[in-house]
Amino acid sequence: MPAMDSSRFLSCLFPILFLMINQALGQVCINEKGNYTTNSTYQTNLNRLLSSLPSDENGNGYGFYNASYRLNSSNEHIYAIGLCRGDVTVGDCRSCLNNSRYDLLQRCPNQKEAFGSYEKCMLRYSNRSIYGVMETEPSPAYYNTNNVSSSDLDGFNQELRKLLESIRSEAAAGGSLRKFAFGNTSAPSFQTIFALAQCTPDISEQLCSDCLVGAFADISSIYGKVGGGVNKPSCYFRFDLYPFYDPTTVKQLPSPPPSTNTTNTSQGSKSSKSRTVIVVSIIASLLLAMFMGICLRVRKAKKKLQSNLIPDEDVDEIGSAESLQFNFDTIRIATDDFSEANKLGQGGFGSVYKGRLYNGQEIAVKRLSVNSGQGDLEFKNEVLLVAKLQHRNLVRLLGFCLEGVERLLIYEFVPNASLDHIIFDPIKRAQLDWDRRYKIIVGITRGLIYLHEDSRLRIIHRDLKASNILIDEEMTPKISDFGMAKLFGVDQTQGNTSRIVGTYGYMAPEYAMHGHFSVKSDVYSFGVLVLEIVSGQKNNSFHHGENVEDLLSYAWKCWREETASNLIDPALTNGSRNEIMRCIHIGLLCVQENIADRPTMNAIVLMLNSYSVTLPVPSQPAFLRDGNVGSDMTLGWKNSSEVITTGSDRSKSSSVKAPEHEVSLITEVYPR
Template identity: 45%
Template sequence: MIFIILLVLSLAPMVATEPWWVCGATGTYTTNSKYHNNLETLSSMLPASTPFVDPPGDAVSGSDLFAKASVGAVPDTVYALALCHGYVNASACRNCVAAAFDVARKQCALGKDATVFYDACLLRFSDKNFLELLHNASMASSADYSDGALILMNVTTEPLFSGWDKGLNQETTIIHFINMALNNTVQKVFNNTGKHYAAIRSTTDDGSGSIPPIYSMAQCVPELIVDFCYRCLTNISNLAMTNFAGRHRGQILGAWCNLRYDTYPFYGELTSVPSNGLVPTPAPQPTPLPAPSPNHKKPLGRALIIALVAPLFALFVCVLVSFRFIRHIRAKMNVHEDEALIWGLEGRNPEFTIYDFSQVLEATCNFSENNKLGQGGFGPVYKGRFADGLEIAVKRLASHSGQGFIEFKNEIQLIAKLQHTNLVRLLGCCYQKQEKLLIYEYLPNKSLDFFIFDETRRALVDWNKRLEIIEGIAQGLLYLHKHSRLRVIHRDLKASNILLDHELNPKISDFGLAKIFGINDTERNTKRIVGTYGYMAPEYASEGLFSVKSDVFSFGVLILEIVSGQRTSGFHRYGDFINLLGHAWQLWKEERWLQLVDASIAENQNLGMMRCIIIALLCVQENAADRPTMSDVIAMLSSESMTLPEPKHPAYFHVRLTEDEVSTLVEPCSLNYVTISGVDGR
């Protein structure tokens, strides 16, 4: 359950100096019960946890101000986490967490679930194991990272630009300035994943010197999966701009992430980062933050009374601001034109177009459901037709999508520079208001998974056509790895990202997760592991190491899927194995490879089928160094007389099923926390 409370407080000196709390609805406990005793143990243990100890001679980092714990056995287990803001010292942090426990016990009396926010810290405890979301990507949905409570606070009803008679341009400048400052802060958190915390001071030169600096801070729970952290902060940054646009200060407090900005320095001296249109300067040292006291609490009921009265005045202000802002929106330059200038795409690629949002609306009949081609993890895909008759496919990135602005920009900059018959053609994009749209050539036969995993449609793709598809994908990968102007690692090669044209020729798509390699690069490491389980090479899934051999592994998985007509993973039983790789390896070792071949094509058995299975097993070998390059793969596919080496065992081949596990199998579901793809025709 997500609670969103908007508090608009007039003339308050700072944000959340008193505690705010939300009591959950999971149930209550009784005095001296096991749950009560476990909670008491936890309240003594958590504030004293080692992450809150000051490191000698160093500043306390965001990761040092976080602790999580669980006490007791199910069903009386208490799960808890505590997080202090990165600008708080360890002593104040410990005091704050202890005070938060007192507030929770008093205000949520005998409640099993409570969340308490102070200006310095947050505390959450529950009888539900919400801590699993920190590491278990398969459990999380698009809303899980804001689970618990979300409190939006603005401490003044007076807009930042109130009283300035400088015209609408001044208002727009301020709103854009605050937006850029918040975006920069979120981006710095994303680039600084070790701490999950960032704070910057941003200034702008508007020619008058009248716009004050903006001090901003953003933070996630340090162990939160990086993609969820980024999504969480992006969402609350959008909430801040929606609810506080142009105001002096605001804060959003959540159980997994929080964000705050102000016109006074509420944190210590920190490093600033430059931004487009912003001139960062060192932040001055503020007055030391006092430790919160459990006395003189401000109850939430009192705040709600204020919230009932304040909207009358706030509504009046919002109407005035909205009226002036809407008038200006009609006259201002479209956002996508600014972005095109920033990216340097306009004018440099005559085949790439920056479309106006109204053009795309008209082409897709206002994103009509009748025009919807499918639903991907990043948002829906629609068919469209421009006035000149050109058919298009429009990927409309959802606001909650994990593919944020970085991936959106990445795909545009990459694919706009790549031209190959086996790569999908990106015609242009639209980045306007809150919309992020990618416009592709329309491919009428949807994606590869639409055919090979369907009992009826797979019969339409005979062996010769499947072999052509395998060879086409290989040619596209070889181009990316070796022959293009950029050396590109795709990182998300899978059946749903292989689109088919009217002749079922394959085209690799979806470059949002791709990475550019230098000429001399052979391998890189990343902490942000993205892609799709089942297609990930083992060194990438476990250690974050990726290279051209990562794509080779995914390609090998694809070959096995194309030959067999079966998905690589899911809760299926493949003989003694739970994945297709181990099953294929066993059948090949026992010279029963024909049993792997899709029944719809098995009657016309061909030695080319066996060669493809061997090539696939070479590609999915556990050791990356043993895998062939795409040049080697092309050579093996092209020459029937070429002797193939004997493959070593594949990755994950040891993942077997016991008889007990077989009885617990359920229907297939996606384990992919980055992209969950449906039929995605373009």
């Protein structure tokens, strides 16, 4: 075939050759290294390790990535190495590694060790240390299906061997950043052979050379083919009759420092040693001083974090939240690049998206607004608080992402959305019979008891409302959105703040007007929520015939006139009428103006579960009416100071006015 026709033929055949080679590259599951259990801690941490592998912090800047992860307090580790072809760009490299981890985990399910070779990258992971160790097995081979003509075979192989030996030496001498070489040579029948060789840069020059020699020896499995290659965990080579690599995209390595020739006289040697001792001493002193300075700064920062956010004994536990960090690209792929189709809702601090991880798990991702003045604090609150909370009636935090300006919170996905989308919808609320509504009330009660009494820290939610109650597939309620929550110590009873956060209609009057908050603030919000669940109406837009009234005003009027049954949602056609009336009674007890008269959540659960408990007569509710403010508007008032009361101790702090926000105001207490 003439040279021009041969070139055109190969050019047309390139897509087919590429597909054949891409399919032939191997994935090997190493069974003898053991298995892990599905949905185990090992699997979770393996997923996180592989998702974070192609990041700047794990790479050397030249396509080589190395990372490891220790499994909790055990001595077992997971190790991973990724290597991209020397001519592959950073973007294509990371894309290849991200795609290969999905493929390798699917092909090698539950395997603790696996090795995958792909068109542009290699990926391997294991439960043993693999960095700096030359590995020659497994050794999958792949080839172009076309054969070299028998008349050209000897000449072709002779030129191929020369080319491979040339690039072997060059690749091995590449250095600690990259061991990669490529080249081409003329073959019989006007053909050009293109080839490349590469080793992982963590092995020495000699080990790289030995690995490639072994790989070349395996060429017998593809003898007589016009193209192919052999991939080993520590090295590989490839050849073909077309330029499958791009020399223009090979990133230049930094130039080595210039060497100088000196005369090794005895005097010069002594002088050099003296200078070396002096320089080493100075450097050691500087490093020691820097280390001490860093330790002092870290210690000071840690103390500040402890004093600002949490008691001393919980710092170490909260520090474990770092193990929940997700790679941003993982979440971006899971949410289809935060597409509108996956958007679940929009709030004052950002948007919420539905996503699906590569293992099929559905997630809800809160993407905090870049321009939100309160975003940093909400992010800190939710990560540090929710990571510690484990209760079936609280939404579960799966992880978080903090990368550049992006701050993401990853939660379990709750399929039935929030309570307000059901209870206030004239059609959907018909699905909620009384048994389901009662189950929701009891579930919210249990969640609040956990926050107020059973968790190691007493937590005041401060924004309990229907839109912050998520409903799962079993109609189990889950309290969500802890961006406004406050921590109390064990002996702490109440607190004051100069910035009011929460939603109008759900806020207790002492908090809305004066900034006083306590567990009874959440009790008030719970009482409003109970009355909404019973009536199916929003607290500030209760429809009674043609009239629109305040829910608390109407409920109190019905109670005084002994017509409380008028408050019951007409959609409730079954269920215990005594139980419904008892819930109305409890709701009115929770919204009483006098804080001391409101029951605790522990008392409420007794009232719900035992009819032998006699309920006290409720007093008049606290009314908060403002015709200019809707039920979904968050209010903010400025007081002169912030005070936290902890038994006999009182600590005051200064406050800085936060920027106005259309939905929420939030602040943080900094004790002096």
